[in-house]
Amino acid sequence: MIYFITSNDGKFKEAKLFLRKNYNVEIERIKGIEVPEIQSDKLEEIAEFSLNFLLQKNKAPQFVEDAGLFIEILNGFPGPYSAYVYKTIGNQGILNLLKPIRGNNEVKAYFKAVIAYYDFKNNKNVLFEGISHGLISDRIKGDKGWGFDPIFIPIEGNGMTFAEMGIENKNKYSHRIDALKKLGNYIKKFGV
Amino acid sequence: MIYFITSNDGKFKEAKLFLRKNYNVEIERIKGIEVPEIQSDKLEEIAEFSLNFLLQKNKAPQFVEDAGLFIEILNGFPGPYSAYVYKTIGNQGILNLLKPIRGNNEVKAYFKAVIAYYDFKNNKNVLFEGISHGLISDRIKGDKGWGFDPIFIPIEGNGMTFAEMGIENKNKYSHRIDALKKLGNYIKKFGV
Numbered sequence: 263m264i265y266f267i268t269s270n271d272g273k274f275k276e277a278k279l280f281l282r283k284n285y286n287v288e289i290e291r292i293k294g295i296e297v298p299e300i301q302s303d304k305l306e307e308i309a310e311f312s313l314n315f316l317l318q319k320n321k322a323p324q325f326v327e328d329a330g331l332f333i334e335i336l337n338g339f340p341g342p343y344s345a346y347v348y349k350t351i352g353n354q355g356i357l358n359l360l361k362p363i364r365g366n367n368e369v370k371a372y373f374k375a376v377i378a379y380y381d382f383k384n385n386k387n388v389l390f391e392g393i394s395h396g397l398i399s400d401r402i403k404g405d406k407g408w409g410f411d412p413i414f415i416p417i418e419g420n421g422m423t424f425a426e427m428g429i430e431n432k433n434k435y436s437h438r439i440d441a442l443k444k445l446g447n448y449i450k451k452f453g454v
Numbered sequence: 455m456i457y458f459i460t461s462n463d464g465k466f467k468e469a470k471l472f473l474r475k476n477y478n479v480e481i482e483r484i485k486g487i488e489v490p491e492i493q494s495d496k497l498e499e500i501a502e503f504s505l506n507f508l509l510q511k512n513k514a515p516q517f518v519e520d521a522g523l524f525i526e527i528l529n530g531f532p533g534p535y536s537a538y539v540y541k542t543i544g545n546q547g548i549l550n551l552l553k554p555i556r557g558n559n560e561v562k563a564y565f566k567a568v569i570a571y572y573d574f575k576n577n578k579n580v581l582f583e584g585i586s587h588g589l590i591s592d593r594i595k596g597d598k599g600w601g602f603d604p605i606f607i608p609i610e611g612n613g614m615t616f617a618e619m620g621i622e623n624k625n626k627y628s629h630r631i632d633a634l635k636k637l638g639n640y641i642k643k644f645g646v
Contacts, residue, residue, distance in 0.1 A: 298503065301491040303538070311490065339542035343535050346495070350531035351551060359543060359551045 264289050264454060265324035267297055267316055272408065273327065277442055280433075285446035287454075295319075297326060305330060305342055306389055309378035313387055323382040323454050325445065329375035329438060331410045333398060335363060344410065353402050353413050360398060369398040373414060373437040377445050383453060390448070392440025399423055407432060456481050456646060457516035459489055459508055464600065465519065469634055472625075477638035479646075487511075489518060497522060497534055498581055501570035505579055515574040515646050517637065521567040521630060523602045525590060527555060536602065545594050545605045552590060561590040565606060565629040569637050575645060582640070584632025591615055599624060 266289045268274050274291055281287040300311040309328045316324060330344040336359065340347035347355070360369055377390040396416040404412050404425030411424035416435035424432050433439045458481045460466050466483055473479040492503040501520045508516060522536040528551065532539035539547070552561055569582040588608040596604050596617030603616035608627035616624050625631045 299493040301493055301500075301535070301538070308493075336547070337542040339539070339547075341538075341542070343493070343538060346493070346533075346535060347531070350529040350533070355528070355531075355551055358554050359547055361554070362550050 263323070264449075265292055265322060266290075267292060267295055267312075267324055267326050269297070273438070276438070277327075280439060280442050281446055284443075285450055287446060287449055292320075299328065302342060303338070305374060305376040306378075306391075308342055309376045310387060310389065313378040313380055317380055321380075321382070323380060325377050325379040327375060327377045327438070327441065329373065331414065332372050332374060333360075334370040335360070348409050353410060356398065356410070356413060357401065360400075364400070371396060371398050371414065373410075375437040375441040377441045379445055379448070381448075381452065388448060390441045390444035392437040392442070392444065394435050394437040394440065396435075455515070456641075457484055457514060458482075459484060459487055459504075459516055459518050461489070465630070468630070469519075472631060472634050473638055476635075477642055479638060479641055484512075491520065494534060495530070497566060497568040498570075498583075500534055501568045502579060502581065505570040505572055509572055513572075513574070515572060517569050517571040519567060519569045519630070519633065521565065523606065524564050524566060525552075526562040527552070540601050545602060548590065548602070548605060549593065556592070563588060563590050563606065565602075567629040567633040569633045571637055571640070573640075573644065580640060582633045582636035584629040584634070584636065586627050586629040586632065588627075 264287065266274055266277055278289050281289055297312045298315055299308050302308050305328045309326055312326045330341045332338045332341050373394040375392045379388050379390065381388050394416050396414050399413045399415055402412045403423045406428065407425045414424050415421060416424065419427065419435055456479065458466055458469055470481050473481055489504045490507055491500050494500050497520045501518055504518045520534065522533045524530045524533050565586040567584045571580050571582065573580050586608050588606050591605045591607055594604045595615045598620065599617045606616050607613060608616065611619065611627055
């Protein structure tokens with residue numbers, strides 16, 4: 263049994279189904295735990311700080327995940343603060359920000375997810391990274407998914423934004439699924 | 455003796471001079487301490503988390519400070535993440551973001567600073583808040599100060615941005631000085 267500590271219902275459900283189906287790994291949640299996330303430019307630091315905080319309270323097999331959208335021409339913005347930036351200025355804010363500077367150029371960006379996992383057996387933290395490279399659309403497209411999905415076009419996705427794809431299709435290019443695969447393979451190899 | 459734990463040389467120097475001159479209070483620094491800042495919409499939570507973290511290591515009279523620029527029409531953005539947002543998209547980024555939505559309206563904003571102080575004598579945390587209300591300029595003006603100073607016009611500052619004022623003048627309206635005054639008065643009243 264592994265715990266995935268997250269306050270995001272969608273993330274938990276997605277991980278639970280994916281790991282069960284593909285790796286026969288069962289995950290559970292401990293509700294009511296507040297996981298502090300540190301301020302940092304690096305998702306790795308944020309995820310590992312959260313994991314270490316949790317380990318002080320409960321030394322059990324568990325993982326946390328952090329993700330963000332990194333836009334090259336904006337020096338990585340919104341990066342680790344994607345959730346806050348989405349909540350305050352939203353997709354339209356990102357488009358407004360890019361409009362005067364994008365010209366006719368492609369706006370390169372990537373989604374990145376980092377999983378920090380505590381390998382109980384070997385008493386060590388292991389990080390898994392997933393990346394999805396793509397472009398920022400010049401308008402909002404699609405209504406599936408969440409967050410910045412309607413403005414992110416993965417590089418191999420036939421020009422569709424994440425929000426125009428169904429979940430199955432999105433999962434082919436998803437940074438989060440990419441990281442979960444690495445976690446799944448690690449567990450398959452080393453056990454829990 | 456009180457410690458001000460900060461990695462910002464400018465902030466430390468400003469506080470040291472101000473508290474010595476006006477309150478006869480001496481502050482010192484402990485170098486090489488990394489202060490984790492948590493992700494939160496509330497400066498109060500961020501500052502107090504940092505203070506509690508420091509108190510676990512060293513139970514001494516000390517304070518930390520956190521500040522941000524809150525723009526009303528952007529739902530408070532960039533708020534607690536002002537340093538990161540300044541580093542990535544800068545003043546021009548904020549102006550670009552506002553351009554399509556400001557029309558001919560004033561863009562209200564405020565700078566806020568929160569000091570979290572550990573009152574050693576009474577073994578408790580005390581928070582002090584300073585606010586400077588103002589408007590966001592439609593262009594970058596002035597070259598003094600730092601960060602978002604060139605686009606922030608305090609309400610009582612005769613239309614000048616913080617970056618157009620000298621430090622003496624800026625201090626009259628400064629959120630940080632406002633919070634430091636409250637700390638100074640508290641110490642004068644209750645001792646250290």
